Amino acid sequence: MERKLFTALQGDGVEQLNNSLSQQGFRRSQNVLYRPSCSDCSACMSARIDVAAFKPTRSQRKTQNRSRHLERRATSPWATEDQYELFRRYLDQRHADGGMADMDVFEYAAMVEETPIRTRVVEYVDPVSNALTAVSLTDVLEDGLSMVYSFYTPDLPQNSLGTFMVLDHIEIAREAGLPYVYLGYWVPGSQKMGYKAQFSGMEIYFGGQWTPLKDPETFAAENHPLSTAPIAEQVANIQLPQGKPGRR
Numbered sequence: 001m002e003r004k005l006f007t008a009l010q011g012d013g014v015e016q017l018n019n020s021l022s023q024q025g026f027r028r029s030q031n032v033l034y035r036p037s038c039s040d041c042s043a044c045m046s047a048r049i050d051v052a053a054f055k056p057t058r059s060q061r062k063t064q065n066r067s068r069h070l071e072r073r074a075t076s077p078w079a080t081e082d083q084y085e086l087f088r089r090y091l092d093q094r095h096a097d098g099g100m101a102d103m104d105v106f107e108y109a110a111m112v113e114e115t116p117i118r119t120r121v122v123e124y125v126d127p128v129s130n131a132l133t134a135v136s137l138t139d140v141l142e143d144g145l146s147m148v149y150s151f152y153t154p155d156l157p158q159n160s161l162g163t164f165m166v167l168d169h170i171e172i173a174r175e176a177g178l179p180y181v182y183l184g185y186w187v188p189g190s191q192k193m194g195y196k197a198q199f200s201g202m203e204i205y206f207g208g209q210w211t212p213l214k215d216p217e218t219f220a221a222e223n224h225p226l227s228t229a230p231i232a233e234q235v236a237n238i239q240l241p242q243g244k245p246g247r248r
Helices: 015-023 058-067 081-094 106-112 161-176 194-198 216-222 232-238
Strands: 004-008 027-029 032-036 045-050 071-075 119-127 132-139 144-152 180-186 202-206 209-212
Touching: 015 027, 015 132, 027 144, 058 161, 071 144, 071 202, 081 106, 081 132, 081 144, 119 161, 144 161, 161 180, 161 194, 180 194, 180 202
Parallel strands: 144 180
Antiparallel strands: 004 032, 027 032, 045 180, 045 202, 071 119, 119 132, 132 144, 202 209
């Protein structure tokens, strides 16, 4: 049973509230801040990169070089048809069974545009074909950049575009003098989120404070049960509620 703590971003002082709670592991979704608050599990830990401590690996430098030709365009949070088309391709090929799989164009527009704080849409465009290749919805905090949600063309897996966008945001933060890049949640044992542990300078919010993630195995005891159990066992253990299903 998943449980989250929510607070609304409204009224005076929303920027200050967002900055303060982001530093305590909260994440933003439209005009709401939330943080997992499960009674029997603490596997979802907020993650951020200490820009000053980050040093790219050889593989990450290759990833940067493969996509360095892409043109970065930072715009106001405004949804476009090109973005939604890319968003749908990304979901259909990478997350067809995820919680966002049925989002329509209006819900996508709400995700991008309903923000009460300083937010940017960072687009990456091929300068030759003018094709939109990757997008990140990014909040600008007082102490860093928060990558709220990102997606990219699924047809170029060899380019590691998700990793490239993180690397580029580290460059943006460094140029702007911002110390951190916030990446959302890291779950020990999760294959989908394992890439976050590959970035040096990674910190996680654990036990009420930010802690350097030196060795992911240190947090093996925090593994979510569904991160490591065989698929058949996962399915057998899931108990569906009675009544009409709904989205989380």
